[in-house]
Amino acid sequence: MFRKKKANKIWACSGGGEEEIIYRGLYIATFSQNSSAMTQYSGVHNVTHAMCQADKELAKNEPRCAGKPYYVVDANPVDSFLFWLPLIKALSRPAPSIRIPFNLVYFAALLCEWLAVWFSIPPVLNRLEVNLLGITNTYSIEGAMKDFDYKPSNNHDLTE
Template identity: 35%
Template sequence: QREDEQGEKTAPPSHQLSFIGARCCVQSNKRCTVIGGSGFLGRHLVEKLLERGYSVSVFDIRQSYELPGVTFYQGDLCDKRTLLPALQDVSLVFHCASPAPGSDNRELFERVNILGTRTVIEACVEAGVQKLVLTSSASVVFEGTDIKNGREDLPYAKKPIDYYTQTKIEQEKLVLAACDTEKNFLTVAIRPHGIFGPRDPQLVPILVDTARRGKMKFIIGDGTNLVDFTFVENVVHGHILAAEHLRPSSPICGKPYHITNDEPVRFWDFMSEVLMGLGYAAPRYHLPYTLVYGLALLLWLLALVLRPLVSFKPTFTPMRVALAGTHHYYSCERAKQDMGYKPVIGLKEGITLTVQSYPHLRRGA
């Protein structure tokens, strides 16, 4: 309502009512929840969504930061009663929650990636959420052997190389199978690969720690293997594009999409550039791939056998050795065609921005 010249309240004209209704609809469609929003990717996603005018809530087991206008809900992903309040009046959910790769805690991976995702789907349907965007992984098709320009129609790994991959496969299957255009519950899976960027708690800190302990002198294999590393902002861009293209008539419904920097690079060139940018020497001695992989497998099995007596984590797991010594890069053609995807930050710029964000990890710091 509005006041006329005499101070009496009158209804707005019909064309203004239509505009107000449309504006309310837009605002409703921009209400979203980021599950796992306290993590590395999740926080970057939350910040970009805010920039784009979305109303954002975060659900996570912990709260690691505060942002104006963001509502935080803390709880266990597997507890639907705790999760439901974070999904009320929300049309879009991003599911980014997952334990970090590299752990050998099978129970944790199964609980979060499988049981937790079942709970997310049930809660979304119950709360009337219309769109669910999953952060999957390109590793769901990786078995430790070369993949060159891999497309989304590659079969899931029959022999997953670790528990992370095994449970991400089941997670992605659950989410894509839940897509139902008739019931207006739409899902899509984003498969990033080698995410890096500012605030990364994994790749750069582990790399620097390994270098400080004098264990980054060796190149596994001949050093020519090409891989994808993806700047976090490009992964975020892929998620938002997917969400904004997800509608009943869209070809993306119920499908997975590779999102990378679309610039395959030699694995050891990338590592060397990050290390030298932080003041450390690049690795230069070569070790045979099969030898290192065999040793990593032996140490991993030994760690499993001795776990009841002693706990130790080998620096190189079979998965890490495979990632360091094989070709694994993926095609983004489907994302380009169906969503208009294009990386917003190039690889060189991404490395520069990442290195600049870690002054405390520089040599001598």
């Protein structure tokens, strides 16, 4: 997904020079609709494992997983903000120390999107980023575990 085109610019799946919210320095506060926002990530090892397991099951005469959708994520949810702390520390940036109400951050993102359109500039913050960090997003992997023996490893749960 990443390739280096120039010595000073990383090209990622979202385009050349995309800096994301942490690198832009906007990770100064936490916010969530509830006490904390939980999410589940999909590590490449787990996605690869799930695809191999599903392929084995589909090779059988009567596969249990044929034609069904599945969530393939790491087993345990993690706090959306705590997950990024090691990266923040690696970038020599301070950890967030203030908490802002979710609705205020969401409204600020909406304003940033409007200003970006009016002035033809990239938005500093957008509502998708706010929702991804501030709303709990978890999924059940029970179907994948039952139908094609999916067993996630290399979990991103940083509490262990």
